[in-house]
Amino acid sequence: MLRTIEKIVCCNKFRLSGEFVTIEQISEIYEGYREVALNIWEQYERQKAKLLEESLTLERCESACCQIAKILGA
Numbered sequence: 001m002l003r004t005i006e007k008i009v010c011c012n013k014f015r016l017s018g019e020f021v022t023i024e025q026i027s028e029i030y031e032g033y034r035e036v037a038l039n040i041w042e043q044y045e046r047q048k049a050k051l052l053e054e055s056l057t058l059e060r061c062e063s064a065c066c067q068i069a070k071i072l073g074a
Contacts, residue, residue: 044068044072
């Protein structure tokens with residue numbers, strides 16, 4: 001998982017923040033991104049399911065879903 005801003009470059013070999021790295025090291029970073037994205041998506045879907053139980057109007061439900069997405073950073 002990334003905790004700092006890192007730059008990945010591919011020019012014959014992979015470099016991560018200026019250092020040569022293997023494809024496995026790069027894959028770990030992207031797997032971390034994927035896990036975070038899935039976690040955010042799951043939170044969004046749980047909150048949306050709660051909203052659907054409340055019998056809101058379509059407009060209010062759409063507005064609430066947009067607010068949830070903003071809060072989660074999506």
